[in-house]
Amino acid sequence: MRLFAVVAILLPVAGQADVLVARTTDAANGGVVVTEQWSGTAPAPARDVTLIPMPNWPKQVGVGSMYRPSGVTLADINGDDTLEVIVGSTDNTVHVWDYHGNSMPGWPKTIPGAVQSKVAVGDLYGDGRAVLFVMSRNGSCYAFKADGGAVPGWPQSAGGSGGFVSPTLSDLDGNDTLEVIGVQYPPGTVYVWKADGTVYPGWPKSLDYLAVATASVGDVDADGTMEICVPSYRSLYLWDKDGNIEPGWPISIGDGASYSQPLMYDLDSDGKLEIGFSSGPNTTGTVFVFRYNGTSQPGWPNYMAGPQPYVCPVAGSFDGDTLAYSLFCGAHLFGGNGFYGWDAGGGSLPGWPVQPDFLECSPVVFGIEGPDDMGVMIASNTTPGALYAYNMYGELIEGFPVATPAAALPNSPAVADVDLDRNMEVALFTMDGTVSLWTVDESHHPHTIVDWGCWFHDNWHTGWLHPAAPTGLSVARGNPGARLYWRPNPEPDVKGYRVYRGGGPSGWFERLFDRPISDTTYLDTTAVGDTVRSYCVTAIIRAGNESRQSDGVLFNPTGVAEKEMSEVRREKTGIAFIRGVLWLAPSPSSGPSCLLDAAGRKVLDLLPGANDVRRLAPGVYFVRSEPQAASFKPQAVRRVVVTR
Numbered sequence: 001m002r003l004f005a006v007v008a009i010l011l012p013v014a015g016q017a018d019v020l021v022a023r024t025t026d027a028a029n030g031g032v033v034v035t036e037q038w039s040g041t042a043p044a045p046a047r048d049v050t051l052i053p054m055p056n057w058p059k060q061v062g063v064g065s066m067y068r069p070s071g072v073t074l075a076d077i078n079g080d081d082t083l084e085v086i087v088g089s090t091d092n093t094v095h096v097w098d099y100h101g102n103s104m105p106g107w108p109k110t111i112p113g114a115v116q117s118k119v120a121v122g123d124l125y126g127d128g129r130a131v132l133f134v135m136s137r138n139g140s141c142y143a144f145k146a147d148g149g150a151v152p153g154w155p156q157s158a159g160g161s162g163g164f165v166s167p168t169l170s171d172l173d174g175n176d177t178l179e180v181i182g183v184q185y186p187p188g189t190v191y192v193w194k195a196d197g198t199v200y201p202g203w204p205k206s207l208d209y210l211a212v213a214t215a216s217v218g219d220v221d222a223d224g225t226m227e228i229c230v231p232s233y234r235s236l237y238l239w240d241k242d243g244n245i246e247p248g249w250p251i252s253i254g255d256g257a258s259y260s261q262p263l264m265y266d267l268d269s270d271g272k273l274e275i276g277f278s279s280g281p282n283t284t285g286t287v288f289v290f291r292y293n294g295t296s297q298p299g300w301p302n303y304m305a306g307p308q309p310y311v312c313p314v315a316g317s318f319d320g321d322t323l324a325y326s327l328f329c330g331a332h333l334f335g336g337n338g339f340y341g342w343d344a345g346g347g348s349l350p351g352w353p354v355q356p357d358f359l360e361c362s363p364v365v366f367g368i369e370g371p372d373d374m375g376v377m378i379a380s381n382t383t384p385g386a387l388y389a390y391n392m393y394g395e396l397i398e399g400f401p402v403a404t405p406a407a408a409l410p411n412s413p414a415v416a417d418v419d420l421d422r423n424m425e426v427a428l429f430t431m432d433g434t435v436s437l438w439t440v441d442e443s444h445h446p447h448t449i450v451d452w453g454c455w456f457h458d459n460w461h462t463g464w465l466h467p468a469a470p471t472g473l474s475v476a477r478g479n480p481g482a483r484l485y486w487r488p489n490p491e492p493d494v495k496g497y498r499v500y501r502g503g504g505p506s507g508w509f510e511r512l513f514d515r516p517i518s519d520t521t522y523l524d525t526t527a528v529g530d531t532v533r534s535y536c537v538t539a540i541i542r543a544g545n546e547s548r549q550s551d552g553v554l555f556n557p558t559g560v561a562e563k564e565m566s567e568v569r570r571e572k573t574g575i576a577f578i579r580g581v582l583w584l585a586p587s588p589s590s591g592p593s594c595l596l597d598a599a600g601r602k603v604l605d606l607l608p609g610a611n612d613v614r615r616l617a618p619g620v621y622f623v624r625s626e627p628q629a630a631s632f633k634p635q636a637v638r639r640v641v642v643t644r
Helices: none
Strands: 004-009 016-027 028-040 050-051 073-075 084-086 093-097 120-123 130-135 140-145 168-172 181-185 189-193 216-218 226-232 235-240 264-266 274-279 285-290 301-303 314-316 326-330 339-342 364-367 372-378 387-389 402-404 414-416 425-429 434-440 450-451 473-475 482-485 494-502 523-524 532-540 554-555 576-578 581-584 590-596 602-606 609-613 619-628 639-641
Touching: 004 181, 073 120, 073 414, 084 434, 084 523, 140 181, 168 216, 168 639, 216 264, 226 274, 226 326, 226 554, 235 274, 274 326, 285 326, 285 532, 301 339, 314 364, 364 414, 402 434, 473 554, 482 532, 523 532
Parallel strands: 576 639
Antiparallel strands: 004 016, 016 028, 050 434, 073 084, 084 093, 120 130, 130 140, 168 181, 181 189, 216 226, 226 235, 264 274, 274 285, 285 301, 314 326, 326 339, 364 372, 364 450, 372 387, 387 402, 414 425, 425 434, 473 482, 482 523, 494 532, 532 554, 581 609, 590 602, 590 619, 619 639
8 A cells, every 4th residue: 555655856957857755654564665657748938936935944844764754733832822833743753833933932843753743732631731742653652732842641551553643633522622633544443532541432443454544523513522533545434423333334445445534524515524535446536425324415525536535625715704614635646637626516616726746735715815715725745845735716826836845745834823923824834844834924904714724624633624704793782882693503513702802093993802701692892882893703712713704784873873875675684794706606587687886786797706895885786686587586685895
């Protein structure tokens, strides 16, 4: 079983190039390297790079002679709200730096085994203190306090070898302490440990063959408790938290699974999670999507050029209004269109697939230049390598590709605002031991959307696209100010909410406070005078990820109602706040659409997909769609607010 390939470009210039391919069989008793020649096209040279190296970066760490490292974690381990940069390497070390590039007190640490996987970070005991979990190739899971100190009850061993498999964290029993899920390949065993290191009741479980990927965990059947999903080399398993196999599982997928963690997300908006998984049965790259009961989701599976894929499928949305999430995955392919994008129904996105070179790395999806400029970023598995970023049409975003020093391997970039300057940063750990940290130029915004921000989605490694944006936001007069209300999120691991207010001189929604609140109501006592304000809220899970913003509401302190125009009929109370691009989702019931100004005058004809609204003055507009046929009901008029 071939488990990763590293590509070294000997002549990195435009046109034809000879490429040396080093294929490493990642066996339990060591790797076997086979080299061969391949002739293909080298990546085009980078254009006006928009990623700027942070001061004192990159960093260089040691690597082992047998295996190469991957996986970078961005997490706040000391409670100052800025993020640290964390990697483990195959020279048996674990490193933690602040964003200035200084080693944190107590680090680096040396452990008795090589680290080839990503470090998980979570509040183990619910006391506000971060704990770092590291899986080693010696089969053990280690735990460290923020200062590098030992955690009682750890390490724990499941035997075998960890490989690229990382630990997964979750509060399975709802007692505010975390459980740790460890997958061992071989022999093909799944362990669950309590916070104190004791084995959770009902575990461990054995698989039908090698356990090849990091576990996913989420509330798949919407019953308020977590389920655990793990692939073997041949099958896909789903258990409840107590180790009972779920009805309809396991699913036989044929020999060929690899390092692809299963993806969990609500593809069809029915409240339950679908499970996406990439595999290579019969050497055919395949992306499966299964429902909670083990049946196939309509429109799936889909197929990719190339053999056994290592890329984890991820989900994200270019459409900030309807949140029509798309699925992205990559193929093990030289010199062809190997990076794919599909809509929820399994149809190829316009302009996809694309060709970012040979892939083993998994993508991230975030607002690369702000919340209205979503992009998909992925790193190539070539040396020297490159970071690629694509827009919704499969076009390279200006300034990409960006050069990287080496191949990414099974891995992913990590994106977050590490220094609280409202610009996003991008981190990447490549196989040569280089840890890079860039800032994204001109991405400044108080809430840049991150749908999928790192390998395995979050620092608990859940593989679950969540939380969802809060719903039901309303506003009423307070005493004094504005009183906001919204519905609680259904996810079991929601930590709290943030409130954003618009109407200031920047034209943005500004965050009213940094630390999330647990209530689903908030009183803004400053909302007085005659200024009309807008509000929205977000949800935050305990792993730290923040949702997209809810629908917005307007508050008029004077109590004067807005005048409704006779030309429009408003049926939807939610407001979309847009900047630059208005996305109109295709609908079989919709005919021609247009944009009306506040007086009811048509200012723009709209087409399905992206519509450029940058020339319009900021203000309130209305989207009106005519029915496609007399059998359809008239479309509701939807209000949007164009901002700068």
